[in-house]
Amino acid sequence: MRGKPWRGMVGGMSTPASPSDGLLAIDIGNSRVKLGWFANPSACVSPPQTTALPIASSPLPEPGETLSGSAAELLAGPLAEWLASLPAESLQIAIASVCPAISEPFETAVSTALANAGIGFTVLRLTNSAAPLTIDVEAPALVGADRIAAAVAANCLRLADTPVIVIDIGTAITVDLIDSKGVFQGGAILPGPTLAGAALAERTALLPKVLPGELDRSPDPVGRNTEAALHAGLYWGAVGALRELIARQRDRLPRPPQVLLTGGAAPGFARLIGGPDYTVRHVPHLTLAGIALSATMVDTAPVSDPPT
Numbered sequence: 001m002r003g004k005p006w007r008g009m010v011g012g013m014s015t016p017a018s019p020s021d022g023l024l025a026i027d028i029g030n031s032r033v034k035l036g037w038f039a040n041p042s043a044c045v046s047p048p049q050t051t052a053l054p055i056a057s058s059p060l061p062e063p064g065e066t067l068s069g070s071a072a073e074l075l076a077g078p079l080a081e082w083l084a085s086l087p088a089e090s091l092q093i094a095i096a097s098v099c100p101a102i103s104e105p106f107e108t109a110v111s112t113a114l115a116n117a118g119i120g121f122t123v124l125r126l127t128n129s130a131a132p133l134t135i136d137v138e139a140p141a142l143v144g145a146d147r148i149a150a151a152v153a154a155n156c157l158r159l160a161d162t163p164v165i166v167i168d169i170g171t172a173i174t175v176d177l178i179d180s181k182g183v184f185q186g187g188a189i190l191p192g193p194t195l196a197g198a199a200l201a202e203r204t205a206l207l208p209k210v211l212p213g214e215l216d217r218s219p220d221p222v223g224r225n226t227e228a229a230l231h232a233g234l235y236w237g238a239v240g241a242l243r244e245l246i247a248r249q250r251d252r253l254p255r256p257p258q259v260l261l262t263g264g265a266a267p268g269f270a271r272l273i274g275g276p277d278y279t280v281r282h283v284p285h286l287t288l289a290g291i292a293l294s295a296t297m298v299d300t301a302p303v304s305d306p307p308t
């Protein structure tokens, strides 16, 4: 997270990557690692958009191939197989990690798999100090790289003079505000529903664990057994927290924000957290796209508007 972005060869590879072979974005989260291969990650050069019309098609780069799972699942086989199947002879790799313990073994596994497949590569570990946006918080270097990557992507979807609230529902939930000039202002962090359920199971004698993927999309708020009550509390509790945080952040804004939603547990929440003057758009690959954009923009102009 700290220091200069590191760009160089890893694993003794001798074939340098050429940008034309595409970019591999890696998002190392606390539950899952997400990988996306972008054939053509184009820099977001002319943000923000100047039209107030609804966005018909995303200007974000879309990954041509994706892979996700826990680090252990991926390292057991799928990672090497997937990397070897990429239509590339050389790759630029960009990594954003919020889980340092996983970063090194995962990078080593990626290096080994690419070496075995005869694919050359360079590696860029994203740091906040090189991020193509202004981070206006007490300690910019300490903000999660995933939050910053998502904010970079959000800046590309941002309409002119319009603030954005970015919500990521993963292990944790983050609700971050990017102001109408594209500056990251900070936000809120709370447990994701799966983590909240796991914490309840761990710290109580009688509550069972609610497994990932088992959360109902619209549970009865009056659960008639323990599991049903947990589903009601975890789901509607998260909905309520999100609605309140968006509303309170919106209260500070001079005009309605765009609201973008991402993260592994995001499906099922978008339709419930819209407000009187804002709608919510679900962008599944927001963070991966932000990582790809950050890598292409790391040596170019910032996305956020220059200070006036």
Ligand SMILES: Nc1ncnc2c1ncn2[C@@H]1O[C@H](COP(=O)(O)OP(=O)(O)O)[C@@H](O)[C@H]1O
Residues within 6 Å of the ligand: 028, 029, 030, 031, 032, 033, 169, 170, 171, 172, 192, 194, 195, 211, 212, 213, 214, 215, 262, 263, 264, 265
């Ligand atoms: N089908 C699903 N329904 C609800 N939650 C899910 C589903 N699949 C994954 N999740 C949850 O999404 C979270 C992982 O999302 P992700 O964005 O990858 O998190 P992280 O970045 O923290 O690793 C986990 O808490 C997991 O339980």
Ligand SMILES: CC(C)(COP(=O)(O)O)[C@@H](O)C(=O)NCCC(=O)O
Residues within 6 Å of the ligand: 029, 030, 031, 098, 142, 143, 144, 145, 146, 147, 168, 170, 171, 172, 173, 174, 189
């Ligand atoms: C808030 C997070 C735990 C979210 O991680 P995730 O749920 O995506 O695994 C992560 O962004 C993080 O560790 N951040 C560092 C502290 C901060 O952002 O202020």
Ligand SMILES: [K+]
Residues within 6 Å of the ligand: 029, 146, 147, 168, 170, 263, 287
């Ligand atoms: K995340």
